[in-house]
Amino acid sequence: MPGSNASTSPFGTSNINQPRPWALPAIDQILEKGKTTFFDDDVDRQRARVIEDTLKMLGAPVKVVEINRGPTITQFGVEPDFIETRGSRTRVRVAKIASLVDDLALALSARTIRVEAPVPGKGYIGIEVPNEQIALVTLRDVVESDAFRRLKSPLRFALGQDVAGNAVAADLSAMPHLLIAGQTGSGKSVCVNSLICCLLLHNTPDDLRLIMVDPKRVELTNYNGIPHLLAPVVVETEKVVGVLQWVLREMDMRYHKLAQVGARNIVEYNARLDATTDGKEKKLPKLVVFIDELADLMMLAPDETQGAITRLAQLSRATGIHLVIATQRPSVEVVTGIIKANFPARIAFAVASNTDSRVILDQPGAERLLGRGDMLFQAPDAPASIRLQGTYVSDNEILTLVSYWQSFFPSTSLAPSMAGGIPDAIPSGIPLTQMPLWEDMQAQEDKDPLLEEAIDLSRRQGRASVSMLQRRLRIGYTRSSRLVEAMQEKGVIGKETGPLGYEILDYGQAAPPVEES
Ligand SMILES: Nc1ncnc2c1ncn2[C@@H]1O[C@H](COP(=O)(O)OP(=O)(O)OP(=O)(O)O)[C@@H](O)[C@H]1O
Ligand SMILES: [Mg+2]
Known part of the structure; x- marks a missing residue:
């Protein structure tokens, strides 16, 4: 794989008529550096307390065991605590905590809160609270x-x-x-x-x-x-x-x-x-x-x-x-x-x-x-x-x-969309080899100019096959199979009969080939 070409000017079009060999861009020339956002640990601790207090008040006491701060949300990992019911100690049910999200959101004055219960691979329930500032x-x-x-x-x-x-x-x-x-x-x-x-x-x-x-x-x-x-x-x-x-x-x-x-x-x-x-x-x-x-x-x-x-x-x-x-x-x-x-x-x-x-x-x-x-x-x-x-x-x-x-296409200026033209126009000046798709689709819509030749060739050969046409007409598989399809549609050839390809149904003016015995 070619390396970055930071040494030669990446945007230069010095040699106007010679296409340059491909080179990958240098990341630091393309992407901008992010800013570090500062945050306040106190806010997190305070919120953890609100979570514990609120859930305790609602009969579902928990302990905040981990705080993870992400760019948009902070995840409070909580473990259910025990409650006394009729003399026996039971753990608070996970479903109970999950059902209290809206009360928690209100207590934390958060827009929405998501509860992940349990967090895969961790032994706690995740309570995800939006950050005040999004990084x-x-x-x-x-x-x-x-x-x-x-x-x-x-x-x-x-x-x-x-x-x-x-x-x-x-x-x-x-x-x-x-x-x-x-x-x-x-x-x-x-x-x-x-x-x-x-x-x-x-x-x-x-x-x-x-x-x-x-x-x-x-x-x-x-x-x-x-x-x-x-x-x-x-x-x-x-x-x-x-x-x-x-x-x-x-x-x-x-x-x-x-x-x-x-x-x-x-x-x-x-x-x-x-x-x-x-x-x-x-x-x-x-x-x-x-x-x-x-x-x-x-x-x-x-x-x-x-x-x-x-x-x-x-x-x-x-x-x-x-x-x-x-x-x-x-x-x-x-x-x-x-x-x-x-x-x-x-x-x-x-x-x-x-x-x-x-x-x-x-x-x-x-x-x-x-x-x-x-x-x-x-x-x-x-x-x-x-x-x-x-x-x-x-x-x-x-x-x-x-x-x-x-910039690798010397003659190409900016694409029309950026130069203020129609966004969907085919950009001018781009070598046609860039667009086999278009050529191909065009060929599909119009009749393939090679069709007559393909028919002629097949009649002379006494059979037709995709690989034969590919070889003789020097075309790709896709185009060749479409030619075969077109010949079938025209009734020139019939079904595929084994490895030799398709039988000829209509020999037209040409005489059928002489069978060699
Ligand atoms: N990862 C991100 N970080 C920060 N801001 C973002 C991020 N993704 C989207 N945004 C903000 O949200 C705006 C809308 O995003 P985007 O255009 O991707 O929405 P969309 O889902 O494609 O919408 P539509 O369905 O209308 O096309 C962006 O202009 C940007 O301000
Ligand atoms: Mg969109």
Whole structure:
């Protein structure tokens, strides 16, 4: 992996006509340093006393045994005490403490309080009280933490800080897909942006390609013009099903490639390619598809969207394709059971009701979150969700990172969205090789110019097959299989008959080939 290129000017476009080789940005040139917030231990001790006094008064005495201060909330770990009932000593029931949250909130004059009973791995009940002052968790805080550095995957990303202020990071390739839900203003887009920024900080376009879908047109269009994008940010809802189908075809094509060399997954495939071709052959990049607002798509084309997303989610892990989907509407019509079943990694931001929380996490709790990045993260293999304050990435940081990557295209000025143009226009000046997606979709809409040649060739060969067309026409698997489909539709060829491929039904003007005996 190339190192950072702090020595050569990262934003320079010195050699105007020569594309520079990819180099990763230096983190300290992109991300801003966080500020340390000071807090008052006295406030915590005072609150601990209020908790003990209030619960005692309500007949549920507890002892505060631990205080953890996080960026947004402070967690008071409490142990139930004993009470005397009819001569015998019994412990206060956990359920009793949990039922008193509203009284506690009133006593502490807190907006909402969440009780976690018990805290997994700890012997106490967690009472989470909002801090008076909320500390910002910057992306840099987490990216430079040990928790982040420990992860070696190129798709690692910063999530935030937990209730004790410890940095938490995760690995997208292990998830392998992520569902993010929460009401408006709760922090979904900020979360998606910090995930994208983490990926852009650690991956060149050779290693990672992105597809972004943003029906709202304001959340992701800033990324237009970076070389990782396979196509400009897709903003038209009608185009999305086509995009998803393209990704499905790409997945099939990748499976085909893996099968050809007998690799089980993309990592194995790339390693083998490196070893056998000395790195001359292009490696398969990872592909991450971002959808910021699933609801719009599910309204327009529920069956196609759900079908494509579930098929991708079920099959794409081995081929290095990952989905990140956000939605404002965690209802069962949008986040359907089948979609949910395929997204074991989920983030819930603040939601309006515990019904919404159940839709996302299968349990209540998200209705008690505070908004603005306060989240519950459910890791795919974890028994319970953890509460985090999400990382914040500023528009300025995003802009710096975007212009860093844009600077690799000498002729590209700023993307139209930033230059004040139409946000969804294809940025001008970007080499066409950046957009095979578009070419491909175009070819699908229009008739493939190679169709006549493919028909002619197949008639002369007396058979047709995807691999034959691939070889003879020097085209990719995807395009070749579409040509075969088109020939089938036209009735030129029939069914697949064994390893030799498809039989020819219509020989047209050409004479059938002479059978060799
Ligand atoms: N992690 C965070 N730290 C601090 N502030 C945050 C964080 N996340 C979000 N915010 C604040 O909340 C605002 C709204 O966040 P964001 O745009 O991500 O919401 P959203 O969930 O995408 O909403 P919508 O559904 O309307 O698109 C941000 O502009 C920011 O001020
Ligand atoms: Mg948003």
